[in-house]
Amino acid sequence: MRKRLTDFRKELVDLLDGRGLPLNVKEIHESAGDSDLSTVYRALEYLESQGMVRSIFVPCSCDRSKYYYSAGKHLHFLHCERCHSFYPVPCAGMKKMEKKILDDYRFSVTEHVLLFMGRCEKCRAES
Secondary structure, eight states: OOOOOOHHHHHHHHHHHHHOSOBOHHHHHHHSOSOOHHHHHHHHHHHHHTTSEEEEEOOSTTOOEEEEEOTTOOEEEEEETTTOOEEEOOOTTHHHHHHHHHHHHOOOOOOOEEEEEEOOHHHHHHO
């Protein structure tokens, strides 16, 4: 049986692409309307197998895989270890770094995710 991009899967891709930040399965499930959790997991697994969604494991106490729509984007984030919020970071200079990697290591970068972990301003103030 051949799988296809169902309306629900398209909805997830649009959701993740629109947010531009990693979402965990619970957040996706809450935003996806009338769907059960297993349907969300299966849809994400399919989308990831098709290269439409990537997952990243964040090694902190949130202990969840975060999913996002890749579409060949280079992504840069800050992740607060306390409140588990993500913040996008524009990262100038990555083209120079990719060229240096190619020149020094003969490695061609096709995609990257840059993740900085720490505490956001609000959580630092509450500490």
